[in-house]
Amino acid sequence: MGEGTRALSARIAGGARGGTSLWLAAALVVGSFGALLIGPYPLGLGEALAILAGGEGRGQAETVLLSIRLPRVAASLLVGAALAAAGACYQTLFRNPLVSPDILGVSAGAGLGAVLGIFLSLPVIAIQLMGFAGGLAAVALVGFVAASVRVGDRTLILVLAGVVVGALTGAATSLLKVLADPYDQLPAITFWLLGSLAGVKTEDILPAAPVVLAGLVPLVLLRWRINVLALGDEEARALGVEAGRLRLVVIVCATLITASVVAVAGVVGWVGLVIPHIARMLVGPGFGQLLPAAALLGAGYMLATDTLARTVSAVEVPLGILTAVVGAPFFLWLLARGRRTWA
Amino acid sequence: MTPRTLIPALAGLVLLAAPADARTVTDSAGRTVAIPDTVTRVFASGPPASIAIYALRPEVLLGWPRALRDYEKPYIAAPYRDLPETGRLTGRGGEANLERVLALKPDLIVDFGSVRGTYIDLANRVQEQTGIPYILVNGRFSETARSLRLIGRALGAPERGEALARDVEATFAALDEALGAVPPDRRPRVYLARGPDGLETGLKGSINTEIVERAGGRNVAEVPGRYGLVQASPEQVIVADPDTIVTWDRIFFARVWRDPLWRGIAAVRRGRVYLSPTAPFGWIDRPPSVNRLIGLKWLAGLFYPERWKGDLRADAAAFYRLWYHVDLGEAELDRLLEWAKGRAP
Numbered sequence: 001m002g003e004g005t006r007a008l009s010a011r012i013a014g015g016a017r018g019g020t021s022l023w024l025a026a027a028l029v030v031g032s033f034g035a036l037l038i039g040p041y042p043l044g045l046g047e048a049l050a051i052l053a054g055g056e057g058r059g060q061a062e063t064v065l066l067s068i069r070l071p072r073v074a075a076s077l078l079v080g081a082a083l084a085a086a087g088a089c090y091q092t093l094f095r096n097p098l099v100s101p102d103i104l105g106v107s108a109g110a111g112l113g114a115v116l117g118i119f120l121s122l123p124v125i126a127i128q129l130m131g132f133a134g135g136l137a138a139v140a141l142v143g144f145v146a147a148s149v150r151v152g153d154r155t156l157i158l159v160l161a162g163v164v165v166g167a168l169t170g171a172a173t174s175l176l177k178v179l180a181d182p183y184d185q186l187p188a189i190t191f192w193l194l195g196s197l198a199g200v201k202t203e204d205i206l207p208a209a210p211v212v213l214a215g216l217v218p219l220v221l222l223r224w225r226i227n228v229l230a231l232g233d234e235e236a237r238a239l240g241v242e243a244g245r246l247r248l249v250v251i252v253c254a255t256l257i258t259a260s261v262v263a264v265a266g267v268v269g270w271v272g273l274v275i276p277h278i279a280r281m282l283v284g285p286g287f288g289q290l291l292p293a294a295a296l297l298g299a300g301y302m303l304a305t306d307t308l309a310r311t312v313s314a315v316e317v318p319l320g321i322l323t324a325v326v327g328a329p330f331f332l333w334l335l336a337r338g339r340r341t342w343a
Numbered sequence: 344m345t346p347r348t349l350i351p352a353l354a355g356l357v358l359l360a361a362p363a364d365a366r367t368v369t370d371s372a373g374r375t376v377a378i379p380d381t382v383t384r385v386f387a388s389g390p391p392a393s394i395a396i397y398a399l400r401p402e403v404l405l406g407w408p409r410a411l412r413d414y415e416k417p418y419i420a421a422p423y424r425d426l427p428e429t430g431r432l433t434g435r436g437g438e439a440n441l442e443r444v445l446a447l448k449p450d451l452i453v454d455f456g457s458v459r460g461t462y463i464d465l466a467n468r469v470q471e472q473t474g475i476p477y478i479l480v481n482g483r484f485s486e487t488a489r490s491l492r493l494i495g496r497a498l499g500a501p502e503r504g505e506a507l508a509r510d511v512e513a514t515f516a517a518l519d520e521a522l523g524a525v526p527p528d529r530r531p532r533v534y535l536a537r538g539p540d541g542l543e544t545g546l547k548g549s550i551n552t553e554i555v556e557r558a559g560g561r562n563v564a565e566v567p568g569r570y571g572l573v574q575a576s577p578e579q580v581i582v583a584d585p586d587t588i589v590t591w592d593r594i595f596f597a598r599v600w601r602d603p604l605w606r607g608i609a610a611v612r613r614g615r616v617y618l619s620p621t622a623p624f625g626w627i628d629r630p631p632s633v634n635r636l637i638g639l640k641w642l643a644g645l646f647y648p649e650r651w652k653g654d655l656r657a658d659a660a661a662f663y664r665l666w667y668h669v670d671l672g673e674a675e676l677d678r679l680l681e682w683a684k685g686r687a688p
Contacts, residue, residue, distance in 0.1 A: 040582045060581055060607045067603055068578045123594055124540055181409075182431070183390075183551075183629040184592075187572045188538045198576035199542045201604070314566045315546070315573040 020282050021289070024296035031300060032077065035307045036069050040314075067202070075200045075264060076306040077299040080271055082212045082261040084298020085291060086254040087272030088279065089219060092230050092287050093250050094155055100273035101258040103159060104251065105166040107269075109138020110262040111193055112169040112176075118188045119176045127192075128204065128263045132211075134169075135259030139251070141165050154244075194318035195266035197306050208260040215257035218249060219291060226250060227287040268319045270327030271298055277334050368497045371481035371490065372458040374466070378476050382450045382499050386475075388432040388439075391482050391632035392455035394624055397423060398507060398633055398666045399491065400500045405429060405447050408439075411623060414688065417675050418623040420668040432469070441473060449475055453494060455632060456482035456550070482631060484553045487511045491633070507633075510665060514636055515557075518643055521650050522559035531646045533560035534585035534610065535627070539594040541605070542575050550631045558642035560587065577604040585610050587646065589627060591619040593687050617645055620682040623667065637662040641683055656680055 037048055041064045051065050086101040094103070102108065113134020117127035145161040146154070173193075180186045219226070225246055228236045233243040262268070279294035305326070309317045365377040385403040387393035396404045401420065406429035416424040429447065430439035432454070444452070454466060458479045470477040478497055480490045488508040495504015533555045537543035545552035547562040549570045555562045563583040564575065581604075588610040590596055596618040599605045610616055619626040619638060626638030640658045643651040659679055663671050671679070678688050 039578050040576075041578050063603065063607050064578055064581055068576070068581070121539070121594070183625075184537070187543055191538075191543065191574045196574055198574055199540045310576055310578065315564070315569075315579070316576050318574065 021292045021296060024293065024300065028077070028296055028300050028303070031303055032073050035073050035076075035303050036065065038307050039064070039069055039310055071200050071202045071205055072197050072306060072310075073303065075197050075205050076302040078205060078209055078212060079197070079261040079265045079268065080275075080298035080300065080302025080305075081295040082216075082257045082298075083268065083272040084275035084279070084294040084301070085216060085219065086258045087298075088276040088287070088290050088294040089226070089250050089254040090272075091276050092226060092290070093247060093254075094159065095230055095232070097277065098273075100269070101254065102166070102269070102272070104142045104162040104255065105138040105169060106135040106255050106258045107262055107267050108166040108169040108173070109141075110135035110259055111267050112173045113137070114192055114263070114266070115173050115176050115189050118185050118192060119180055121185070124199075125203070131263035132259050135262055136255060138165050138169055139255040139259075143248075143251070191318065192266045193320070195268035195320040195323075196309070196316060196318050197265055198310070198316040200264060204264050208264050211260040212257050215253040215255075215260075216295075219253050222246065222249065223288045223291050230285070230287065265319065268302075268323055270323040270331070271301060274327045274331050274334070275301055277331075368478060368493070370458075370478040371486070371493065372463045372466070372479045374463070374479065376470070376476045376478050378478075378497055379450050380499075382497070384447065384449045384451075385498060386429065386432070386444055386447060386449035386452045388452055388454040388477075389456060390431070390624075390630035392453045392480070394630070394632040394634055395455050395480070395491065395494055396453055396498065399495050399503055400498045401668060403498055405449060415623040418663060418667060418669060418671070418679075423668075441469065444475075445473055451475065451497060452477040453480065453497065454478070455480045455490065455494070458482075482550060484550075484557055484631070484635065487633060487636075488515075507666070511633075511636060514639060518557070518559065518639065518651075522643065522647060525559060525647070525650070527561065531560045531587040531615075532563050532583070532585045533587045533589060533646075534563050534580060534583065536588050536590040536595055536599075537572070537592060539592055541588075541590060541592065541595040541599060542577065542580075543572055544575050545572050545628075546570055551628045553631075554627050554635050554638055554642065555589070558639050559646050560642070580605075581608060584608060586613065586615060588616040589619060589642065590616070591621050591625050591627065591629060593618065596685065596687075615645075616685075617642075618682065618685045618687060620679050620687075622679065622682075626683070633666060636666070655683065 037043060037045060041061070043061055043065060047061055048065055051062050083101055090099045090101055090103055091097055110131040111134070114127050114131035116134070117130040122130070142158065142161045142165045145165070146158040149157050177186060177189055180189055225241050228239050228241045229243060229246060236243045275298040276290065276294045279290055279297050283289040283293045305319060305322050309319055309322055365379055367375050367377050369375050383403055384405055385396055386405050387396050387408060390408045393404065393407050401423045404423065404426060406427040408429060408431045410428035411419060411424055430443070432439045432444065432452070452469065452475055454462065454477065456462070458481050462479060466477045466479050480493055482490070488511045491508040491511065492501070492504045495501050495507070535544050535552050535555060537545070544564045546569055547556070547565040549572065551572065552562050563585045564573070586609045588599070596616065599611060599616055605611050621629060624630065624632070624634035626641055627635060637659055640653050641655060644653055644655060656676060660671055660676060663669050682688060
């Protein structure tokens with residue numbers, strides 16, 4: 001096989017992979033519209049179309065579609081895409097498939113911030129802000145600790161600092177649970193830590209979406225360089241990529257993304273761990289293809305999970321439970337298959 | 344040995360070990376517990392027990408599971424409002440240290456709430472470990488009169504227990520007489536909103552919501568075979584379309600009126616969202632104990648203004664006098680009644 005043929009076949013393969021993302025995006029649009037029609041409130045296709053077209057809806061049907069389901073669907077897409085994208089980043093960055101977006105303590109920090117907000121009986125928006133700030137603060141602390149340790153493997157120290165800060169914030173959260181009012185605050189804390197989109201509103205998504213975008217755009221622009229990080233620092237330097245600075249940018253972006261969606265949805269595990277694996281099976285380990293595929297798959301997974309959460313039972317099922325029930329067995333299966341999908 | 348035979352056997356052991364002048368009480372779990380003749384120091388295992396003990400015989404109560412806040416204190420009689428904090432021994436977040444419990448030298452530990460498996464085992468363990476008699480009393484609303492008689496006997500105040508039990512029976516009987524004939528489809532459909540977003544609720548059959556049925560309402564959150572607190576979504580509340588909402592959360596109560604998600608719900612449209620006072624304890628729950636008796640009369644008046652002709656001001660004054668040992672001044676009564684009308688202090 002000559003050089004030209006090889007280049008051609010590579011281009012065809014690349015095109016097919018790009019096509020995968022296009023197919024995923026198309027399926028997501030259809031799925032989102034379908035999800036708008038599913039829920040406990042009976043809402044027909046014709047009625048939904050009429051309301052979406054701006055026609056006269058029946059009062060409550062319009063509220064359900066525009067003020068409840070639309071924000072929920074949008075939030076599930078945002079949360080799923082953000083967590084899966086952040087997971088893909090971290091897995092590439094640490095060159096480890098067992099890494100999830102929580103590795104540097106962002107979920108633990110966001111959890112502590114939000115639990116503190118509930119403990120202080122603050123309004124919902126303040127609880128979300130504290131969750132966001134808590135997530136950023138935890139990762140900043142991890143970065144600070146890792147930067148002040150000057151010996152040893154940089155990555156290892158970063159991960160260990162993440163474990164330590166995660167354990168400390170977890171302990172602080174547990175302390176607040178012990179101190180909280182058992183009739184009032186403790187149930188609220190428990191539900192928050194399990195994650196849910198049951199009460200999400202447009203006002204909750206509007207501040208989170210720009211932050212997620214602000215984190216995603218640099219990652220998309222830098223996707224080819226991030227790919228080089230997966231080769232290791234030495235190789236990256238040989239190819240003209242300053243690994244340290246790039247790593248910092250990736251961590252900041254992925255943290256912003258994760259913290260802003262965890263603040264809205266609560267702690268939702270497994271998505272950022274499992275979805276990048278599926279994406280890698282579909283499009284291969286190259287980060288340039290992996291990032292959009294993971295984001296789209298994550299959005300779809302979350303859309304399906306949240307639709308289940310509001311329909312399988314007469315009461316809401318917390319998202320954290322559903323994602324774990326689906327994600328954990330799947331992850332075991334992946335492990336049993338071995339690491340064939342990892343470059 | 345099966346658990347069924349084990350428990351009486353263990354209780355028998357305790358009986359043998361007890362001093363000669365002791366008497367025995369059979370608690371709601373069927374355990375026979377030996378108790379000293381005179382009981383002067385009683386440890387409440389949790390908030391529900393502390394309220395029942397305080398109502399029955401305040402002078403024996405060693406402390407509150409959580410120290411009273413300033414706004415709660417005017418509604419509790421003078422020396423007892425400043426009792427120390429002793430922590431919870433059971434339930435979620437149990438924090439009382441057994442050594443601290445021992446240091447308080449209680450003659451008796453009272454648990455008022457669930458009498459199911461784990462709690463029986465916990466009571467037996469603590470009793471064996473500390474040698475302090477530990478009784479389990481059923482906290483279900485329907486069992487209140489019987490439970491008050493039981494705690495009254497255990498505390499050495501059977502007449503007081505009888506008097507309070509009769510008050511409960513009279514309240515229940517008056518409710519049954521006034522509301523018993525109302526057919527199910529004419530009863531208000533009630534949603535109990537908890538949390539600042541109002542999206543936590545208790546399923547029908549939970550100890551946290553049983554007051555709704557007792558006051559003649561129907562809980563719209565019903566999943567056969569399931570109890571406990573759950574999270575609901577706004578869509579589920581819209582589908583259930585309750586005509587009455589009860590809450591004690593002031594943040595939720597303040598925002599429910601202008602929140603577009605809630606505005607279309609029947610209860611909000613008709614102005615039937617009610618805020619429960621929480622001083623010194625909640626009127627409808629928080630904790631689930633004898634504090635709910637005044638909430639029962641309040642709810643009956645809200646649910647059935649035509650059928651229930653109680654005078655809430657007089658009822659509240661009488662309830663706080665009989666159960667909480669306080670003669671409320673006009674200012675305190677005003678504050679409670681304004682609170683019950685949705686104007687929290």
